[in-house]
Amino acid sequence: MIHDPVAVSPWRRPATIPADLVRAPARGAVDLAVIGAGFQGLSAALQAARRGLSVQVIEAASLGEGASGLNGGQVIPGLKFDPEALVAMLGPEQGARLTEFSAGTADAVFDLISNEKLAVPHCRTGWIQAAHTETAMAAAAQRNRQWRAHGADVTLLNQAEIALLTGAKGYKGGWLDRRAGTIDPLAFVFELARLAVDQGVGIVLNQRVTSLRRDDGSWRVTMAGGGEVRAAKVLVATNAYSEALVPGLAQSLVWLHSFQIATAPLPASLDDIILPHGQAVSDSRRILIYFRKSPDNRLVLGGRGPMRVPTGPQDWQHLERALTRLYPVLQGLPIERRWFGRVAVTADFLPHLHEPQPGLLMVAGCQGRGIGLMTALGTPLADYIAGGDPRLLPLPVSPIRPIPLHRFRRVGVAARIAWFRMLDRLER
Numbered sequence: 396m397i398h399d400p401v402a403v404s405p406w407r408r409p410a411t412i413p414a415d416l417v418r419a420p421a422r423g424a425v426d427l428a429v430i431g432a433g434f435q436g437l438s439a440a441l442q443a444a445r446r447g448l449s450v451q452v453i454e455a456a457s458l459g460e461g462a463s464g465l466n467g468g469q470v471i472p473g474l475k476f477d478p479e480a481l482v483a484m485l486g487p488e489q490g491a492r493l494t495e496f497s498a499g500t501a502d503a504v505f506d507l508i509s510n511e512k513l514a515v516p517h518c519r520t521g522w523i524q525a526a527h528t529e530t531a532m533a534a535a536a537q538r539n540r541q542w543r544a545h546g547a548d549v550t551l552l553n554q555a556e557i558a559l560l561t562g563a564k565g566y567k568g569g570w571l572d573r574r575a576g577t578i579d580p581l582a583f584v585f586e587l588a589r590l591a592v593d594q595g596v597g598i599v600l601n602q603r604v605t606s607l608r609r610d611d612g613s614w615r616v617t618m619a620g621g622g623e624v625r626a627a628k629v630l631v632a633t634n635a636y637s638e639a640l641v642p643g644l645a646q647s648l649v650w651l652h653s654f655q656i657a658t659a660p661l662p663a664s665l666d667d668i669i670l671p672h673g674q675a676v677s678d679s680r681r682i683l684i685y686f687r688k689s690p691d692n693r694l695v696l697g698g699r700g701p702m703r704v705p706t707g708p709q710d711w712q713h714l715e716r717a718l719t720r721l722y723p724v725l726q727g728l729p730i731e732r733r734w735f736g737r738v739a740v741t742a743d744f745l746p747h748l749h750e751p752q753p754g755l756l757m758v759a760g761c762q763g764r765g766i767g768l769m770t771a772l773g774t775p776l777a778d779y780i781a782g783g784d785p786r787l788l789p790l791p792v793s794p795i796r797p798i799p800l801h802r803f804r805r806v807g808v809a810a811r812i813a814w815f816r817m818l819d820r821l822e823r
């Protein structure tokens with residue numbers, strides 16, 4: 396049963412996929428080679444082609460098999476840190492630039508969907524950060540104050556309001572960010588790919604890039620089958636699925652598994668009770684739970700899973716328990732879908748942009764919030780690749796810093812997750 400995660404997720408490809416979307420063989424010489432066809436790779440490829448560059452995307456798997464086709468589809472602006480923390484971490488200028496950029500990342504997704512009339516099921520009624528303790532409510536109040544000062548359409552929710560908006564048990568209140576919303580992420584991957592192909596981008600699938608070599612003033616990009624592309628510049632958009640292609644990149648990240656379940660379609664009698672307005676929710680627990688309704692009216696709920704590859708439905712049981720704790724009314728409703736994917740986390744919980752050699756670029760580390768971020772980054776990345784000023788990039792270009800004792804890091808993270816889960820249980 397386990398696994399073709401794309402096949403078991405509730406997300407759907409658009410009904411019509413142009414035949415030439417993924418058929419073309421890789422071209423010999425281009426301005427830009429993009430490795431990885433997720434939101435980062437496809438968005439940057441599209442924007443680079445719109446700036447007149449010739450672009451070849453090379454993807455090791457099929458479309459949507461990375462995190463971009465598997466995620467929860469919650470399009471949330473901002474980063475893990477609020478504006479004041481970003482300024483404290485990065486200084487006034489860089490912190491303000493990143494705040495402003497991150498504030499608009501959900502707009503980048505929804506504007507693309509509406510301007511290009513993409514066949515992507517979506518709903519833009521906001522994201523709720525649900526507070527499970529008074530301490531979390533106080534943090535929500537801080538967040539609300541900071542984002543309101545930036546003119547964001549956000550508001551605090553009291554206990555009665557959050558109960559009405561979610562139908563879930565046990566939350567003290569929360570924070571509603573109306574800039575956010577939900578999409579079908581797999582449909583968005585396919586539509587981004589279609590747009591890119593329409594713009595002249597070549598996309599080749601099921602071709603793993605095995606080496607990158609600088610030679611004679613350009614990059615030689617070699618694929619597992621022996622094929623080769625020459626490119627003036629390369630974007631390595633492999634993120635949580637990075638392996639040995641770029642020295643140190645995989646070791647600068649810890650990837651975690653995020654697991655999800657989807658129920659059978661909800662009965663119509665619950666339409667006005669469970670998420671009646673279609674908001675996305677993540678909660679304030681240390682090991683957070685996130686949920687939403689899918690376009691075909693299933694409740695989709697996700698959270699951390701084991702660090703190893705799952706072996707059977709028992710590996711999703713903690714999510715089933717969370718589901719019935721939040722929604723006792725769903726006890727007995729079958730769980731029809733179970734899937735998982737990789738999330739890349741960095742040591743400082745910020746995304747990182749690297750250029751270890753001139754013309755070799757990469758962004759990694761979305762901390763589970765990459766739909767808006769990676770889609771929006773396509774524009775400044777393409778500007779820079781097309782010859783733009785690096786000072787206009789929203790993220791500083793930083794050296795790749797492998798995490799010390801990286802091999803043991805995942806064991807440490809697994810232990811920390813178990814400890815945090817126990818603390819969360821005590822606060823219930």
Ligand SMILES: Cc1cc2nc3c(=O)[nH]c(=O)nc-3n(C[C@H](O)[C@H](O)[C@H](O)COP(=O)(O)OP(=O)(O)OC[C@H]3O[C@@H](n4cnc5c(N)ncnc54)[C@H](O)[C@@H]3O)c2cc1C
Pocket residue numbers: 430431432433434435436453454455456459460461462463464465466467468469470471602603604605632633634635636637638640653654655697735736737738761762763764765766767769
């Ligand atoms: C289960 C889950 C739930 C999530 N939920 C959310 C959410 O609700 N909201 C949100 O904003 N974010 C969420 N995320 C995070 C989000 O999905 C990612 O941040 C985002 O998709 C990253 O996009 P990307 O293009 O950088 O990477 P990916 O989409 O992972 O693409 C990387 C691609 O590189 C390819 N690749 C790797 N190595 C090679 C190679 N050598 N040669 C060629 N190709 C290669 C891979 O096959 C893959 O397709 C979630 C992630 C997961 C896993």
